[in-house]
Amino acid sequence: MRPIPSLAEVEAYLHKHIPLSAGMGIRVVACDATGVTLRAPLAPNINHHSTVFGGSTSAVGILSAWTWLHFALRSAGHTSRLVIQRNTVDYLAPIKRDFEARCTGMPAAQFEEFLRTLDRYGKARASLTAVLTCEGEKVAAFAGDYVAAR
C-alpha cells in the first residue's frame, strides 16, 4: 500500500492531467479508501436556465468514480491504464448552486476480487456509482463501468 495522497495533491493531479477539471472549478473535498467527493461551482458550469449544464453534471460524476478507482489502484501498487467503458446519468432535479459528486467506491472484498481478476487476466471491470447532491438534496445519479488493464 502506498500512502494516500493529500487532497491538494489529488486536485493538482486532476487539474494538470485533465485540464477541463480546472476549467470546471472542480475541488477535491475527500479522497480516501471510503470514497471520493468532488465539488464544483455553478458559475463555470452554468447553462441557459441558470442551472448546471448536464455535461458538467455528467463529467463530475465520471471524474468522482474515476478518481476513486485510480487512487485505489495506485494505493494497491497498480499503475494500470484505466478507461471508462459506459455510463448512465439520471438527472433528477435542476442544480441551482454549487454541487458535489460522491463515489463510495467498492466494498473491500469486491475491490480485492477486482485486483485478483486484474492480476490473473491483465484486465478487470469495475462498476461504480456516484450520487450528486446540491445543498444536501440528491440531484443526479451516476453509474459507470471502468476497465483497468495492465
Next chain:
Amino acid sequence: MRPIPSLAEVEAYLHKHIPLSAGMGIRVVACDATGVTLRAPLAPNINHHSTVFGGSTSAVGILSAWTWLHFALRSAGHTSRLVIQRNTVDYLAPIKRDFEARCTGMPAAQFEEFLRTLDRYGKARASLTAVLTCEGEKVAAFAGDYVAAR
C-alpha cells in the same frame, strides 16, 4: 416556422449560454432539420492518457442532441423549457484527435407527434441519439432522453 439560424449564431448562442462549451472549444459544423454536428478539439479536452476525457465525450454528445431539439422547437415556434432527463454513453475507442458528435434528430413524423404531445399535455419526452466519430471512426455512442415543458 422561423428561419434556421446560421452556424455562427448557433455557436455564439452555445458559447454565451453554456460557457463550458466555449472552454471545450466546441464548434458548430452543421445545424439544420436533418441534424446537428458539433466538433471539439483534443487539447482542451485531453486526459492523462493524451486522449479525450470521457466527461468531454459525454458533454459533446449531450450538447449535440440538445442543440438539435432546441433549434427544432424554436423553428416550430416553441420556446419550451428543455431539460435532459437521462443519458447513456458507450465509449467504444480512445479518442486521440479532434472529434465530432452528430445527432440526426427525429424523423419528421415523430417530431410532429412530439409537438402534438407538447401542445396537448404541456410536456413531451424525446429520445435522441448521437454518434461520435474521430477521423471517420465511430468512437462513442450517445443516447439521451430530453423533456420539453411549456
